[in-house]
Amino acid sequence: MRVPLSWLKDYVKLDLSNEDLSDLLTLAGLEVDKVEPTSFSFKGVVVGEVKETKPHPNADKLKVAQV
Numbered sequence: 801m802r803v804p805l806s807w808l809k810d811y812v813k814l815d816l817s818n819e820d821l822s823d824l825l826t827l828a829g830l831e832v833d834k835v836e837p838t839s840f841s842f843k844g845v846v847v848g849e850v851k852e853t854k855p856h857p858n859a860d861k862l863k864v865a866q867v
Contacts, residue, residue, distance in 0.1 A: 849867065852865070
């Protein structure tokens with residue numbers, strides 16, 4: 801089972817490194833098979849919000865969006 805560290809931090813105050821936490825969980829009988837980092841690094845990504853959409857004046861299947 802995969803459990804994000806953020807889920808554990810919702811219930812338990814953790815001031816441990818990933819390795820120390822893994823060792824403690826294993827000692828408690830919860831085998832940790834591996835620890836995988838899941839942080840992603842996106843470059844050149846722009847996030848916008850679509851404010852409004854309306855039909856395209858020259859195409860039936862397209863819409864014009866105001867971002």
